[in-house]
Amino acid sequence: MRYPKSFLVFLIIFSLMFLSGCNLGAYFVERREIRDLEFMRVMGIDKSLEEPDSIEISLLYLPESGGGDGGGNEKNGGDKESGNVRNIRSKGLTVFEAIRDAEMYSEKHMHISHIHATLIGEGAAKEGLIPYIDFISRGFRMRLKQNIYIIKGSTAEEFMDGATKMHY
Numbered sequence: 001m002r003y004p005k006s007f008l009v010f011l012i013i014f015s016l017m018f019l020s021g022c023n024l025g026a027y028f029v030e031r032r033e034i035r036d037l038e039f040m041r042v043m044g045i046d047k048s049l050e051e052p053d054s055i056e057i058s059l060l061y062l063p064e065s066g067g068g069d070g071g072g073n074e075k076n077g078g079d080k081e082s083g084n085v086r087n088i089r090s091k092g093l094t095v096f097e098a099i100r101d102a103e104m105y106s107e108k109h110m111h112i113s114h115i116h117a118t119l120i121g122e123g124a125a126k127e128g129l130i131p132y133i134d135f136i137s138r139g140f141r142m143r144l145k146q147n148i149y150i151i152k153g154s155t156a157e158e159f160m161d162g163a164t165k166m167h168y
Helices: 005-018 095-105 122-127 130-138 156-167
Strands: 037-047 055-061 078-082 085-092 109-111 117-121 147-151
Touching: 037 122, 037 156, 055 095, 055 156, 085 095, 085 156, 095 109, 095 130, 117 122, 117 130, 117 156, 122 147, 130 147, 147 156
Parallel strands: 037 109, 037 117, 117 147
Antiparallel strands: 037 055, 055 085, 078 085
């Protein structure tokens, strides 16, 4: 059986690209090594007290056992370590903007598809849940089967701080 020359040329080029053993990052833009990812576990959403149009988010994650610094500082956003749990905080006009801002405080790429619980503070919930539910349901990296909790009488940030001190 004879193959046309164009098929053989395509086969050679395909083999050189994908079977070369080189870093395939140039071919697959979204591909990342697992050691370069930080898996977020819990997200807290609060209304900002200083800026009425902004929201504050807190992202909780467990760093890998070897550690590595998260960068940033807690005063201006950034991470706060509590035992073996880290909490990154940031502000933005939307949840998406706040998450993008939070990525500046992490050495690794933040992977938000592993968030299994979203906590919404009472102040943010009174303003309306639609923007937050909309982000969770339309965000292409968000998990649809996550639990959503409203924190009555407190903020999500305070709740997460208390929970990490008790359990970790």
